[in-house]
Amino acid sequence: MQALFTAPPIPKTQPKIDCHVHVFDPLRFPYADDTFYRPTGHEIATTEQLGALMDAHGVQHALIVGPNSGYGFDNRCLLDALQRGKGRFKGAAVVPNHTGREELQALQASGVVGVTLNVALLGTDYYRDAAPLLAHLRELGMWACVQVQFDELLTVKPMLLDSGVQIVVDHCARPNPAAGVDQPGFAALLDLAQTGRVSVKLSSLVKSSAQAFPHRDAWPYVQALIAAFGPQQLMWGSDWPFLRAPARIDYGPLLDLFGQLVPDTGARQAILWDTPKRLFGFV
Structure with a gap:
């Protein structure tokens, strides 16, 4: 049988940071009543399970991204994981647009380095009043962790640029797998490389693919991002627990x-x- 990949595998000894994982512990931190989605079964992902997974694959650190699923604006599970990780983890929290500077400072002191803006789930209209939040993030040196899909970046791009905030874009900006690297939303992402304050996660290719693993139709997007941003503005994430x-x-x-x-x-x-x-x- 022909090998799936031609490049050698990533050795366990290669130092690694997984820049997109989630934690779910509904026994200790019950889900919100009005949650968007309730992870169950194999989607449950406790801090202990995350640590064991990382140990098995030689992953030293992880950025735990607060999910809209399960917890919404409840960051207790995330903050508990950061505390128990004792420096192994950093966090990206989910907060309302009206969150003030003092609350963000408290999150920052607990190991939160940014705030998620899940445009792909909540829509562009939801973030029309997010400029004050972005200003606080800029002043505190925190990140705006933005998840968009298709051409949504075109709508939020002016606000993001005007804010001056540091930006990390999740999941290669989730381009339409059928529209190619020239589609407007993805072209807008490539354009942001010249700003010097935008980074991109090479993660969750399944969200940019119409094909089964290894998602070959999404490979041109990764190659275009590497060419535009270079390794110094890119990071890898698994999106575990999928x-x-x-x-x-x-x-x-x-x-x-x-x-x-x-x-x-x-x-x-x-x-x-x-x-x-x-x-x-990370240290």
């Missing part, structure tokens, strides 16, 4: 897929370790 996945996803093959897409060892080192360590302040 909420609402259309088919089975395994952590090890995701790492091997990254190795196929980034065969150069220096670029791998930057994307998996140097860049997120520098940008998010």
Whole structure:
């Protein structure tokens, strides 16, 4: 049988930071009554399970992203994981647009480095009044962690640029897999590379693909991002525990897929370790 990948696998000894994971612990932190989605079964992802997964694959650190699913604006599960991680984790919290500077400072003191703006779920209209929040993030040196899909970036791009905030874009900006690298939303993302304050997560290719793993139709987007941003503004994320996945996803093959897409060892080192360590302040 022909090998799926031609590049060598990522060795366990390669230092790694996973820049997109979630934690769910409904026994200790029950879901909100009005939650968008209630993760169950294999989607449950406690801090202990996250630590065991990382140990198994030689992952030193992770950015835990607060989910809209399960908890909404309730960050207790996230903050508990940050406290118990004792420096192994950083966090991105979910907060209302009207959140003030003092609340953000308290989150920052607990290990939160940014706030998620899930435009892909909540829509562009929801964030029309987010400028004051972005101003607070800029003043505190925190990140706006933006998830968009298709051409949504075109709508929020002016506000993001005007704010002066540091931006990290999740999941390659989730382009339409059928529209190619020239589609307006993705072209707008590539344009942001010249600002010097935008980074992108090479993560969750399943969200940018109409094909089964290894999602070859999404590879041109990754290649375009590497060419535009360079390894110094890119990072890798798994999106574990793979909420609402259309088919089975395994952590090890995701790492091997990254190795196929980034065969150069220096670029791998930057994307998996140097860049997120520098940008998010891991020690």
